[in-house]
Amino acid sequence: EMVLLEAVLNWAEAECERREIEPIPKNKREVLGNVLYLIRIPTMSLDEFANQVAPLKIFTLDEIVDFFYHFTANKKPSLAFCTKPRLGRKAQICHRFQSCAYRNNQWRYRGRCDSFQFMVDKRIFIIGFGLYGSSNGDAEYKIKIELKRQGKCLASKNYSFYSDGSSRTFHVYFEHPVQIDPEHFYTASAILDGNELSYFGQEGMTEVTVGHVTFQFQCSSE
Incomplete structure:
Protein backbone atom coordinates (compact mmCIF):
# COMPACT_ATOMS: atom_id res chain seq x y z
CA GLU A 1 0.00 0.00 0.00
CA MET A 2 2.90 2.36 0.64
CA VAL A 3 4.02 1.94 -2.96
CA LEU A 4 0.51 2.79 -4.17
CA LEU A 5 0.28 5.80 -1.87
CA GLU A 6 3.61 7.13 -3.11
CA ALA A 7 2.44 6.68 -6.71
CA VAL A 8 -0.82 8.58 -6.25
CA LEU A 9 0.94 11.37 -4.36
CA ASN A 10 3.45 11.70 -7.19
CA TRP A 11 0.54 11.96 -9.60
CA ALA A 12 -1.14 14.53 -7.34
CA GLU A 13 2.02 16.64 -7.31
CA ALA A 14 2.18 16.57 -11.11
CA GLU A 15 -1.51 17.46 -11.32
CA CYS A 16 -0.98 20.43 -8.99
CA GLU A 17 1.78 21.67 -11.26
CA ARG A 18 -0.46 21.21 -14.29
CA ARG A 19 -3.16 23.28 -12.59
CA GLU A 20 -0.52 25.81 -11.54
CA ILE A 21 -1.27 25.47 -7.84
CA GLU A 22 1.23 24.92 -5.06
CA PRO A 23 1.80 21.17 -4.44
CA ILE A 24 1.20 21.33 -0.68
CA PRO A 25 -0.56 18.45 1.14
CA LYS A 26 -3.92 20.25 1.22
CA ASN A 27 -3.92 20.78 -2.54
CA LYS A 28 -2.73 17.25 -3.24
CA ARG A 29 -5.63 15.95 -1.17
CA GLU A 30 -8.04 18.14 -3.10
CA VAL A 31 -6.91 16.97 -6.55
CA LEU A 32 -6.99 13.33 -5.44
CA GLY A 33 -10.57 13.52 -4.23
CA ASN A 34 -12.09 10.12 -3.43
CA VAL A 35 -9.18 8.28 -5.06
CA LEU A 36 -7.30 8.51 -1.77
CA TYR A 37 -9.92 6.28 -0.12
CA LEU A 38 -8.91 3.46 -2.46
CA ILE A 39 -5.55 3.19 -0.69
CA ARG A 40 -5.92 0.61 2.05
CA ILE A 41 -4.14 2.50 4.80
CA PRO A 42 -5.54 0.27 7.60
CA THR A 43 -3.73 -2.75 6.13
CA MET A 44 -0.32 -1.15 6.69
CA SER A 45 1.74 -1.88 9.78
CA LEU A 46 1.65 0.56 12.69
CA ASP A 47 5.35 1.30 12.17
CA GLU A 48 4.84 1.99 8.47
CA PHE A 49 1.93 4.33 9.15
CA ALA A 50 3.57 6.20 12.03
CA ASN A 51 6.94 6.72 10.36
CA GLN A 52 6.06 7.08 6.68
CA VAL A 53 2.40 8.02 6.27
CA ALA A 54 1.47 10.32 9.16
CA PRO A 55 4.36 12.76 8.49
CA LEU A 56 3.09 13.32 4.94
CA LYS A 57 0.31 15.53 6.37
CA ILE A 58 -2.06 14.33 3.67
CA PHE A 59 -4.60 13.19 6.27
CA THR A 60 -6.55 15.29 8.76
CA LEU A 61 -5.78 15.10 12.47
CA ASP A 62 -9.09 13.32 13.07
CA GLU A 63 -8.21 10.71 10.44
CA ILE A 64 -4.75 10.17 11.95
CA VAL A 65 -6.26 9.68 15.41
CA ASP A 66 -8.75 7.17 14.01
CA PHE A 67 -5.95 5.30 12.23
CA PHE A 68 -3.94 5.04 15.44
CA TYR A 69 -7.03 3.77 17.27
CA HIS A 70 -7.51 1.23 14.49
CA PHE A 71 -3.94 -0.03 14.88
CA THR A 72 -3.84 -0.12 18.68
CA ALA A 73 -7.32 -0.29 20.24
CA ASN A 74 -9.51 -3.32 20.81
CA LYS A 75 -12.61 -1.34 19.85
CA LYS A 76 -11.81 -0.01 16.41
CA PRO A 77 -13.44 3.07 14.86
CA SER A 78 -15.37 3.02 11.61
CA LEU A 79 -13.13 4.09 8.72
CA ALA A 80 -13.81 5.29 5.20
CA PHE A 81 -10.87 3.17 4.04
CA CYS A 82 -10.99 -0.53 3.21
CA THR A 83 -9.54 -2.66 6.01
CA LYS A 84 -9.24 -5.90 4.00
CA PRO A 85 -5.72 -6.66 2.70
CA ARG A 86 -5.28 -7.03 -1.04
CA LEU A 87 -4.91 -10.58 -2.23
CA GLY A 88 -2.26 -9.72 -4.80
CA ARG A 89 -0.66 -12.28 -7.04
CA LYS A 90 0.19 -15.72 -5.76
CA ALA A 91 3.89 -16.05 -4.99
CA GLN A 92 5.80 -18.67 -6.95
CA ILE A 93 9.12 -20.25 -6.02
CA CYS A 94 12.00 -20.94 -8.38
CA HIS A 95 14.18 -23.82 -7.15
CA ARG A 96 17.73 -23.44 -8.46
Whole structure:
Protein backbone atom coordinates (compact mmCIF):
# COMPACT_ATOMS: atom_id res chain seq x y z
CA GLU A 1 0.00 0.00 0.00
CA MET A 2 2.90 2.36 0.64
CA VAL A 3 4.02 1.94 -2.96
CA LEU A 4 0.51 2.79 -4.17
CA LEU A 5 0.28 5.80 -1.87
CA GLU A 6 3.61 7.13 -3.11
CA ALA A 7 2.44 6.68 -6.71
CA VAL A 8 -0.82 8.58 -6.25
CA LEU A 9 0.94 11.37 -4.36
CA ASN A 10 3.45 11.70 -7.19
CA TRP A 11 0.54 11.96 -9.60
CA ALA A 12 -1.14 14.53 -7.34
CA GLU A 13 2.02 16.64 -7.31
CA ALA A 14 2.18 16.57 -11.11
CA GLU A 15 -1.51 17.46 -11.32
CA CYS A 16 -0.98 20.43 -8.99
CA GLU A 17 1.78 21.67 -11.26
CA ARG A 18 -0.46 21.21 -14.29
CA ARG A 19 -3.16 23.28 -12.59
CA GLU A 20 -0.52 25.81 -11.54
CA ILE A 21 -1.27 25.47 -7.84
CA GLU A 22 1.23 24.92 -5.06
CA PRO A 23 1.80 21.17 -4.44
CA ILE A 24 1.20 21.33 -0.68
CA PRO A 25 -0.56 18.45 1.14
CA LYS A 26 -3.92 20.25 1.22
CA ASN A 27 -3.92 20.78 -2.54
CA LYS A 28 -2.73 17.25 -3.24
CA ARG A 29 -5.63 15.95 -1.17
CA GLU A 30 -8.04 18.14 -3.10
CA VAL A 31 -6.91 16.97 -6.55
CA LEU A 32 -6.99 13.33 -5.44
CA GLY A 33 -10.57 13.52 -4.23
CA ASN A 34 -12.09 10.12 -3.43
CA VAL A 35 -9.18 8.28 -5.06
CA LEU A 36 -7.30 8.51 -1.77
CA TYR A 37 -9.92 6.28 -0.12
CA LEU A 38 -8.91 3.46 -2.46
CA ILE A 39 -5.55 3.19 -0.69
CA ARG A 40 -5.92 0.61 2.05
CA ILE A 41 -4.14 2.50 4.80
CA PRO A 42 -5.54 0.27 7.60
CA THR A 43 -3.73 -2.75 6.13
CA MET A 44 -0.32 -1.15 6.69
CA SER A 45 1.74 -1.88 9.78
CA LEU A 46 1.65 0.56 12.69
CA ASP A 47 5.35 1.30 12.17
CA GLU A 48 4.84 1.99 8.47
CA PHE A 49 1.93 4.33 9.15
CA ALA A 50 3.57 6.20 12.03
CA ASN A 51 6.94 6.72 10.36
CA GLN A 52 6.06 7.08 6.68
CA VAL A 53 2.40 8.02 6.27
CA ALA A 54 1.47 10.32 9.16
CA PRO A 55 4.36 12.76 8.49
CA LEU A 56 3.09 13.32 4.94
CA LYS A 57 0.31 15.53 6.37
CA ILE A 58 -2.06 14.33 3.67
CA PHE A 59 -4.60 13.19 6.27
CA THR A 60 -6.55 15.29 8.76
CA LEU A 61 -5.78 15.10 12.47
CA ASP A 62 -9.09 13.32 13.07
CA GLU A 63 -8.21 10.71 10.44
CA ILE A 64 -4.75 10.17 11.95
CA VAL A 65 -6.26 9.68 15.41
CA ASP A 66 -8.75 7.17 14.01
CA PHE A 67 -5.95 5.30 12.23
CA PHE A 68 -3.94 5.04 15.44
CA TYR A 69 -7.03 3.77 17.27
CA HIS A 70 -7.51 1.23 14.49
CA PHE A 71 -3.94 -0.03 14.88
CA THR A 72 -3.84 -0.12 18.68
CA ALA A 73 -7.32 -0.29 20.24
CA ASN A 74 -9.51 -3.32 20.81
CA LYS A 75 -12.61 -1.34 19.85
CA LYS A 76 -11.81 -0.01 16.41
CA PRO A 77 -13.44 3.07 14.86
CA SER A 78 -15.37 3.02 11.61
CA LEU A 79 -13.13 4.09 8.72
CA ALA A 80 -13.81 5.29 5.20
CA PHE A 81 -10.87 3.17 4.04
CA CYS A 82 -10.99 -0.53 3.21
CA THR A 83 -9.54 -2.66 6.01
CA LYS A 84 -9.24 -5.90 4.00
CA PRO A 85 -5.72 -6.66 2.70
CA ARG A 86 -5.28 -7.03 -1.04
CA LEU A 87 -4.91 -10.58 -2.23
CA GLY A 88 -2.26 -9.72 -4.80
CA ARG A 89 -0.66 -12.28 -7.04
CA LYS A 90 0.19 -15.72 -5.76
CA ALA A 91 3.89 -16.05 -4.99
CA GLN A 92 5.80 -18.67 -6.95
CA ILE A 93 9.12 -20.25 -6.02
CA CYS A 94 12.00 -20.94 -8.38
CA HIS A 95 14.18 -23.82 -7.15
CA ARG A 96 17.73 -23.44 -8.46
CA PHE A 97 18.97 -26.66 -6.86
CA GLN A 98 17.59 -30.16 -7.25
CA SER A 99 18.73 -31.34 -3.82
CA CYS A 100 20.62 -30.23 -0.73
CA ALA A 101 23.24 -31.81 1.50
CA TYR A 102 25.62 -31.20 4.38
CA ARG A 103 29.06 -32.53 5.27
CA ASN A 104 31.10 -32.24 8.44
CA ASN A 105 33.43 -29.24 8.47
CA GLN A 106 32.54 -28.31 4.89
CA TRP A 107 30.18 -25.35 4.76
CA ARG A 108 29.79 -22.36 7.04
CA TYR A 109 28.61 -18.92 5.99
CA ARG A 110 30.87 -16.89 8.31
CA GLY A 111 30.00 -13.50 6.84
CA ARG A 112 31.00 -14.28 3.27
CA CYS A 113 29.04 -13.00 0.29
CA ASP A 114 27.27 -15.65 -1.78
CA SER A 115 25.89 -14.43 -5.09
CA PHE A 116 24.73 -15.46 -8.53
CA GLN A 117 23.34 -13.79 -11.64
CA PHE A 118 19.99 -14.51 -13.23
CA MET A 119 17.90 -13.40 -16.19
CA VAL A 120 14.24 -13.98 -17.04
CA ASP A 121 12.35 -13.93 -20.33
CA LYS A 122 9.27 -12.14 -18.94
CA ARG A 123 8.77 -9.32 -16.48
CA ILE A 124 8.41 -10.52 -12.89
CA PHE A 125 8.61 -9.15 -9.36
CA ILE A 126 11.08 -10.60 -6.85
CA ILE A 127 9.86 -10.56 -3.27
CA GLY A 128 12.80 -12.30 -1.60
CA PHE A 129 15.18 -15.26 -1.46
CA GLY A 130 15.18 -18.75 0.03
CA LEU A 131 18.29 -19.58 2.08
CA TYR A 132 19.57 -22.77 3.65
CA GLY A 133 20.10 -22.78 7.39
CA SER A 134 21.96 -24.74 10.02
CA SER A 135 22.61 -28.47 9.59
CA ASN A 136 23.66 -28.74 13.23
CA GLY A 137 20.54 -27.91 15.21
CA ASP A 138 19.15 -24.51 16.17
CA ALA A 139 21.25 -21.52 15.18
CA GLU A 140 20.91 -17.78 14.76
CA TYR A 141 22.05 -15.94 11.64
CA LYS A 142 22.47 -12.31 10.77
CA ILE A 143 21.64 -11.72 7.11
CA LYS A 144 21.92 -9.03 4.49
CA ILE A 145 20.26 -9.66 1.12
CA GLU A 146 20.70 -7.49 -1.95
CA LEU A 147 19.42 -7.32 -5.51
CA LYS A 148 21.49 -5.42 -8.08
CA ARG A 149 21.50 -4.57 -11.76
CA GLN A 150 24.75 -3.46 -13.38
CA GLY A 151 26.22 -2.75 -9.96
CA LYS A 152 23.31 -0.56 -8.83
CA CYS A 153 21.52 -1.78 -5.71
CA LEU A 154 17.78 -2.02 -6.34
CA ALA A 155 16.85 -3.39 -2.91
CA SER A 156 18.50 -4.56 0.28
CA LYS A 157 17.35 -5.84 3.65
CA ASN A 158 19.01 -6.77 6.94
CA TYR A 159 17.59 -9.61 9.02
CA SER A 160 18.20 -11.82 12.00
CA PHE A 161 16.58 -15.24 11.96
CA TYR A 162 16.69 -18.58 13.74
CA SER A 163 17.26 -21.79 11.82
CA ASP A 164 15.65 -24.88 13.32
CA GLY A 165 18.15 -27.34 11.86
CA SER A 166 15.87 -28.62 9.10
CA SER A 167 16.92 -28.82 5.45
CA ARG A 168 14.10 -26.58 4.24
CA THR A 169 14.95 -23.13 2.95
CA PHE A 170 14.08 -20.07 4.98
CA HIS A 171 12.38 -17.24 3.13
CA VAL A 172 13.64 -13.69 3.62
CA TYR A 173 11.82 -10.79 1.99
CA PHE A 174 12.58 -7.32 0.72
CA GLU A 175 10.53 -4.39 2.00
CA HIS A 176 8.71 -4.19 -1.35
CA PRO A 177 8.58 -6.39 -4.48
CA VAL A 178 11.31 -5.52 -6.98
CA GLN A 179 10.49 -5.34 -10.68
CA ILE A 180 12.72 -7.51 -12.87
CA ASP A 181 12.76 -6.70 -16.58
CA PRO A 182 13.34 -9.45 -19.16
CA GLU A 183 16.62 -10.04 -21.00
CA HIS A 184 18.79 -8.29 -18.41
CA PHE A 185 21.08 -9.94 -15.88
CA TYR A 186 20.55 -9.20 -12.20
CA THR A 187 22.78 -10.12 -9.27
CA ALA A 188 21.27 -11.73 -6.18
CA SER A 189 23.51 -11.78 -3.12
CA ALA A 190 23.33 -12.74 0.52
CA ILE A 191 25.74 -12.29 3.40
CA LEU A 192 25.04 -14.62 6.32
CA ASP A 193 27.00 -14.61 9.54
CA GLY A 194 26.71 -17.70 11.73
CA ASN A 195 29.05 -20.26 13.22
CA GLU A 196 27.09 -23.45 12.68
CA LEU A 197 27.55 -25.82 9.76
CA SER A 198 24.97 -25.23 7.06
CA TYR A 199 23.11 -27.10 4.38
CA PHE A 200 24.02 -26.26 0.79
CA GLY A 201 22.43 -26.78 -2.61
CA GLN A 202 23.45 -29.54 -5.00
CA GLU A 203 22.80 -30.25 -8.67
CA GLY A 204 22.38 -26.61 -9.57
CA MET A 205 20.60 -25.89 -12.84
CA THR A 206 21.47 -23.20 -15.38
CA GLU A 207 17.88 -22.93 -16.63
CA VAL A 208 14.61 -23.33 -14.74
CA THR A 209 11.04 -22.74 -15.93
CA VAL A 210 8.39 -21.73 -13.41
CA GLY A 211 4.93 -21.32 -14.89
CA HIS A 212 5.42 -19.25 -18.04
CA VAL A 213 8.73 -17.72 -16.94
CA THR A 214 12.17 -19.13 -17.74
CA PHE A 215 15.13 -18.27 -15.50
CA GLN A 216 18.75 -18.47 -16.64
CA PHE A 217 21.47 -18.64 -13.99
CA GLN A 218 25.19 -17.99 -14.12
CA CYS A 219 28.04 -17.33 -11.72
CA SER A 220 28.70 -13.89 -10.30
CA SER A 221 32.06 -12.24 -9.73
CA GLU A 222 30.96 -10.80 -6.38
